[in-house]
Amino acid sequence: MLLPKILAAYTFIYFQVPKLLFKKKYVLFILSFILSSYILTVAARVLVVHVIEELFRPRPFEQESFLEILTDFKALYARYYLGVYFPALILYMIKLVQEQFSKKNIVEQLEKEKFSAELNFFKAQIHPHFLFNTLNNLYVLTLQKSEKASETVLKLSEMLDYMLYQCNDDRVTIDKEIKLIQNYIDLEQLRYGDRLQLKFDQNIDNTQTQIAPLILVSLIENAFKHGASGAIKNPQIKINIKIKNSHLDFSVFNTKTKLKQEDKTNFKKGIGVSNTKRQLQLLYPNKHEFKINEEDLSYHVKLRVDLE
Numbered sequence: 001m002l003l004p005k006i007l008a009a010y011t012f013i014y015f016q017v018p019k020l021l022f023k024k025k026y027v028l029f030i031l032s033f034i035l036s037s038y039i040l041t042v043a044a045r046v047l048v049v050h051v052i053e054e055l056f057r058p059r060p061f062e063q064e065s066f067l068e069i070l071t072d073f074k075a076l077y078a079r080y081y082l083g084v085y086f087p088a089l090i091l092y093m094i095k096l097v098q099e100q101f102s103k104k105n106i107v108e109q110l111e112k113e114k115f116s117a118e119l120n121f122f123k124a125q126i127h128p129h130f131l132f133n134t135l136n137n138l139y140v141l142t143l144q145k146s147e148k149a150s151e152t153v154l155k156l157s158e159m160l161d162y163m164l165y166q167c168n169d170d171r172v173t174i175d176k177e178i179k180l181i182q183n184y185i186d187l188e189q190l191r192y193g194d195r196l197q198l199k200f201d202q203n204i205d206n207t208q209t210q211i212a213p214l215i216l217v218s219l220i221e222n223a224f225k226h227g228a229s230g231a232i233k234n235p236q237i238k239i240n241i242k243i244k245n246s247h248l249d250f251s252v253f254n255t256k257t258k259l260k261q262e263d264k265t266n267f268k269k270g271i272g273v274s275n276t277k278r279q280l281q282l283l284y285p286n287k288h289e290f291k292i293n294e295e296d297l298s299y300h301v302k303l304r305v306d307l308e
Helices: 002-021 026-056 066-071 073-143 148-166 174-195 217-227 273-283
Strands: 197-204 236-244 247-255 288-294 298-306
Touching: 002 026, 002 073, 026 066, 026 073, 073 148, 073 174, 148 174, 174 197, 174 217, 174 236, 217 236, 217 247, 217 273, 217 298, 273 288, 273 298
Parallel strands: 197 236
Antiparallel strands: 236 247, 247 298, 288 298
16 A cells, blocks of 8 residues: 555645645645545555455455445545555654754744844944044044054054954953953043043953953943043043953943933944843843943943853
8 A cells, every 4th residue: 555655645745735724725625635535545445455465365255346445435434544644644743843843943043143143233333433433533643743643543453453353253352352442441541631530440360251242342432422521521430340250240430411412313323332232132141230320420331241
């Protein structure tokens, strides 16, 4: 009965289910299944009675005619139906399991691609924003013919080299991130001079601790953008980075003006705090705490991350 079993399996799995049942052609599916099951059980019984018994059954024996086979519905469905269609059902179950694994792999791959695309999008937001601010600083220094212009170019070069080439991996060592932060702070201090009161504390138990790149620096940039503006007489920024046993405690405090800075074009929307929140959700799901304490004259961001 191998031939009827094969025909039953392929007809059911590759035609009746996908072409009729899944497309909601229920009447055609039922009629097709009834017709095919009748034809194939008849074929199975004909093969048994007129081929197998002819070859192996000792004679004499009484043999059913083709008409008796065609009209004996009880014998067809009681003795042959399950034998023909049981393998088809088993194969269909195997096919469903394979499809589920395949769909799962596709979904996982799409999630990875979406994850990578989102992170690249966020990085693309950060790079031009840094470049824009730093070039403004450099422009002011060149107008003043300051000797610090060359130092600014060097630090800018190091920052761009890091952001464009060195932080393409999923994780980098914390010492590289701190060097980027220090370069950024130095560039901003060149801009604001002694008017800005800045404190940067570090307490790192292992400089080779791995961290996702460019997470912290956007928060620091945000503190400079809103905490060192010309409207504040004595701006203050306090930055603290502590890592112990692969646990990060990060804090940025800045004074600010009561006046809210307008951004009618929404150009900066998605950069800074909202950017960092989304990156943390992607990179450290359920492994971070992000808190903001905003008052009239101050803004304080606290971040804790399990980096393991």
